[in-house]
Structures are given as structure tokens and as C-alpha cells.
Amino acid sequence: MAKEKIVLAYSGGLDTSVILKWLKETYDAEIIAFTADIGQKDELDGLEEKALATGASKVYIDDLRAEFAKDFIYPMFQAGTLYEGQYLLGTSIARPLIAKRMVDIARAEGATAIAHGATGKGNDQVRFELTAAALAPEIGVIAPWRLEAFREQFPGRAEMIAYAEKHGIPVTASAAKPYSTDRNLLHISFESGMLEDPWFDPSAEENEDMYVLSVSPERAPDQAEYVELTFEQGDCVALNGEALSPLEVMEKLNELGGKHGIGRVDMVENRFVGMKSRGVYETPGGTILFTAHRKMESLTMDREVMHLRDSLIAKYSQLVYNGFWFAPERLALQALVAESQKNVSGVVRLKLYKGNVIGAGVKSPVSLYNPDIATMEADPSQAYDQGDxxxxxxxxxxRLKVSSGVEQSKGE
Known part of the structure; x- marks a missing residue:
């Protein structure tokens, strides 16, 4: 009889390398390794060879960058999404795409389960599995870190490193970088290790080598740089007049933002599973895009539509953060968001300078700003009578007078 197949989300790091071998031994199954190229750059080098050498029967490395930008980052940014006022959800928004493709591969290969290396304390386990539940409830999910047998065998990283050495699995585990990272087209995150101390200062000069996508504001150029972003119905379609795809927009904005020290965030956030965690993020391009989009909306979006959409930002952000991208409530909210973006078109000019994104002008053929009405001088249009x-x-x-009268009578 043919062996069962398991599709593993594989990064090539210590955890997923060990998990690949462990799954093959424990389940006597055929392991299909899957890596999503969502902008990790050189982290993908040599992954196929490594996965095959570790025991994978087949390896998928799929370029999903264009889909990630167009169908995930852009719709999320239209919603003005910002988790707990700081986090642009770079890791959160990538997980449903990865899980979606895993499900596709599992069905194509006839696999009975998918597996991931997310820990039982994190958010990613929820995001992967809620996506799988929404798209393919018939496919099983294996989460080794939640299995007692796995935790007993690997109580710590030392045991994992020893296991890798025993089985000839090449891994890089170094005390020089005692933190974990997750990189994609939208951001790179840092957590664990010395960052678990919320008093530790990652912005200190001696810690500058931790960062990947950006220079510190102190090391950014002394000369400001201007950039113009053209929007059509809420999506950025051009930079400095050059038409670009969503992927190209993100790549160019990342380069610009990183050059000027833009997009670094250090926060303690509330995980869905109930604990607080400290994360440091670099989101250079996303920070520029977020600011530009908001400024475009300020000129073109109806007040009540904007306030309604804004009232839903916290809810939408929670849905993305908690893994409900494919849930019906997120899809319903997206329909409202899309309707709100119909006239969010025009050009925004920004000045980038030492970590700051500064508004420097906005214009639109469908602007709702009327200088004749807003002017403090005489109103030539006669559209607004101050006496009204x-x-x-x-x-x-x-109602305020009535309420005040009631309170006064109570006092008397």
C-alpha cells in the first residue's frame, strides 16, 4: 500500500528541519515540503536540496509574492488596518496565503494532512489551522509542538541540535543572534531571546546589526527625499509617475523606506492565545504606503463613510491578527471596505526624512475639498451661510441643556 502523504510548511530552519525528519519516522509517511516565496530573499537559497537531503520526497518552492501583494497586502491596507495602534500585521497577513497554498498542494498530491512548526504558545498555529478549517475541513492538521511525544523528545533547542547532528541535518543555530526572525515582502519581525526583556533597547547603537531592512534614523541621509504615490480606487498603482504592479510598489517602497530609516516598531502586543509578547518590526514600505493611503482618503472620502470604516479598523485588525482572513465576517467587512474606496484616487506627495514620513501635498480629480467653501475669506460660491x-x-x-437641567434639579 502507498504511504500516506503529509504536506509540511518548511522554512529550512532548525525546527522545521527536525520536524520533517521526525514526521517521516513517527508517521512512516511521505513528507512533501512546501516553502512559500513571499519575499524572504536569500533565505530560500539551497532549501530544495536541504529538504530532499533531510528526507522529503518532494519539494514545492512557489513564488507567491505577486499574489501576496495584490490579494492580501493591498486589500488589508485599504481597510486602514493597524493592530493595537502600531503593528501593520506583516506576519499575520502572510499566514493565510501560506496555508491556502498548502491546502491546494495537499489536495493535488492526495495528502491526508498538513503540518506546521508553529509552537503551542504562538499565534501562527491558530492562523494556519483556521485557514485550513475554512478552506479544507476534510484535511487533517499535525502540530508537533502540541504533541506530548514530541515535547518529551525535544524539551529544548539543545536536544533538537543534537538530533539534527545525529541525522546529518545541516542547521544554523548560533548564540550570536539569540532571537527569531520572520521575513516577507511586507516586513521582518524579531522576537524571543534577549527581546523577551521589555527593558532591552534594540534601538541602541550596539544592537544596530540586528536590523535587516532599514538603517537607523541616525544613520539615514541628511537630505530629505520626495516620493509621489498615485492611487486608483484605494490601490497604489504608480510611484513618481511610473506605473507599477503591487509587488513592484512594495519592493521599491521597501528600498526607499529602509534607506531613510522608516518603519521600525517596538511593541508589547496581546497574542490571541492570551499572553503578551514583545516584538520588534521593520515595515519600511508598508509604513509609507499606509501613510499615503490615509492622506489620499482624507481628500476623497466622505466623512461618514470614513468614520464608519474607521470604527471597524480594530475589528478588522483583530480578524487578521487572529487568523480569520477567510472567515465570512472578514469577507463581509472587505465588501464594505471596497465600496468605501471607489473614489480614493489621486496623487500623494510625501517627504521621507530620518525615520519620518511627512505629508507634502495631495491632489485628486475627485477631491471633496472645496477651497471656496473652506476659505476664511468671503465665500464666492455662497454655498455656506455662517448664520446657519x-x-x-x-x-x-x-439634549445637553435638558440633561443639565435634570442634574441641577437632582441637586436641589
């Missing part, structure tokens, strides 16, 4: 404000204020003050 008297009745407007009187009506809005009515």
Missing part, C-alpha cells in the same frame, strides 16, 4: 450654524448649534445643544 446658529440653528445647527442650538439643535445639537438641546
Amino acid at each position: 450654524a446658529t440653528g445647527f448649534i442650538r439643535l445639537n445643544a438641546l
Whole structure:
């Protein structure tokens, strides 16, 4: 009889390398390794050879960068998404895409399960498995870190390194970088190790070598640089007048933002599983895009539509962070977001300088800003009669006066 097949989300790091071998031994199954190219750059070098040498029967390394930018990053940015006021959700938004492709491969290969190396304390386990549940509930999920047998065999990294050495698995585990990283087209994250101390200062000069995508603001150029972003219906379609795909936009903005020290965030966030965790993020291109998009909306978006959409930002952000990208409520919210973006078109000019993204102008053929009405000088359009404000204020003050009268009578 043919062996069962398991599709493993494989990064080539210590954990997934050990897990690949462990799965093959424990389940006597055929292991298909899958790596999503979502912008890790040189981290992908040699992965196929390593996976095959570790015991994989087949390896998929799929370039999903264009899909990631167009179908995940851009829709999320249209929603103005910002988790807990700081995090642009770089890791969170990548997981549903990875899991979606894993499910596709599992079905194509006739696999009975997918597996991942996310720990039982993190958010990624939830994101992977909720996506699988939404898209392919018939496919099983194996999470080794939640299995007692696996944890007993590997109580710490020392045991994993020893296992790798025993089985000839080449791994890089160094005390020189005592933290974990996750990189993609939108950001790179750093956590664990010395970062578990929230008093540790990653921005100190001696820790500068930790960062990958950006220079520190102190080392950024002394000369500001301008960039113009062209939007059509909420999506950035050109930089400095040059038409670009979403992928090209993100790549160029990452380069620009990194050059000027933009997009570093250090925060303690609330994980879905209940604990707080400290994360450091570099999101250079995303920070520029987020700022530009908001400025474009300020000129073109109806006030009540904007306030309604803004009231949903916290909810939308939680859905992405917690792994509900393919849930019906997120899809419903996205439909509202898409409707809100119909007139978010025009050009935004920004000045980039030493970690700052500074607005330097915005224009649109569908601008809702009317200088004739907004002017403090005489209104040539006669569209706004200042005297009308008297009745407007009187009506809005009515309930306040009634409430105040009730409170006064209670005191008497």
C-alpha cells in the first residue's frame, strides 16, 4: 500500500528541519515540503536540496509574492488596518496565503494532512489551522509542538541540535543572534531571546546589526527625499509617475523606506492565545504606503463613510491578527471596505526624512475639498451661510441643556 502523504510548511530552519525528519519516522509517511516565496530573499537559497537531503520526497518552492501583494497586502491596507495602534500585521497577513497554498498542494498530491512548526504558545498555529478549517475541513492538521511525544523528545533547542547532528541535518543555530526572525515582502519581525526583556533597547547603537531592512534614523541621509504615490480606487498603482504592479510598489517602497530609516516598531502586543509578547518590526514600505493611503482618503472620502470604516479598523485588525482572513465576517467587512474606496484616487506627495514620513501635498480629480467653501475669506460660491450654524448649534445643544437641567434639579 502507498504511504500516506503529509504536506509540511518548511522554512529550512532548525525546527522545521527536525520536524520533517521526525514526521517521516513517527508517521512512516511521505513528507512533501512546501516553502512559500513571499519575499524572504536569500533565505530560500539551497532549501530544495536541504529538504530532499533531510528526507522529503518532494519539494514545492512557489513564488507567491505577486499574489501576496495584490490579494492580501493591498486589500488589508485599504481597510486602514493597524493592530493595537502600531503593528501593520506583516506576519499575520502572510499566514493565510501560506496555508491556502498548502491546502491546494495537499489536495493535488492526495495528502491526508498538513503540518506546521508553529509552537503551542504562538499565534501562527491558530492562523494556519483556521485557514485550513475554512478552506479544507476534510484535511487533517499535525502540530508537533502540541504533541506530548514530541515535547518529551525535544524539551529544548539543545536536544533538537543534537538530533539534527545525529541525522546529518545541516542547521544554523548560533548564540550570536539569540532571537527569531520572520521575513516577507511586507516586513521582518524579531522576537524571543534577549527581546523577551521589555527593558532591552534594540534601538541602541550596539544592537544596530540586528536590523535587516532599514538603517537607523541616525544613520539615514541628511537630505530629505520626495516620493509621489498615485492611487486608483484605494490601490497604489504608480510611484513618481511610473506605473507599477503591487509587488513592484512594495519592493521599491521597501528600498526607499529602509534607506531613510522608516518603519521600525517596538511593541508589547496581546497574542490571541492570551499572553503578551514583545516584538520588534521593520515595515519600511508598508509604513509609507499606509501613510499615503490615509492622506489620499482624507481628500476623497466622505466623512461618514470614513468614520464608519474607521470604527471597524480594530475589528478588522483583530480578524487578521487572529487568523480569520477567510472567515465570512472578514469577507463581509472587505465588501464594505471596497465600496468605501471607489473614489480614493489621486496623487500623494510625501517627504521621507530620518525615520519620518511627512505629508507634502495631495491632489485628486475627485477631491471633496472645496477651497471656496473652506476659505476664511468671503465665500464666492455662497454655498455656506455662517448664520446657519446658529440653528445647527442650538439643535445639537438641546439634549445637553435638558440633561443639565435634570442634574441641577437632582441637586436641589
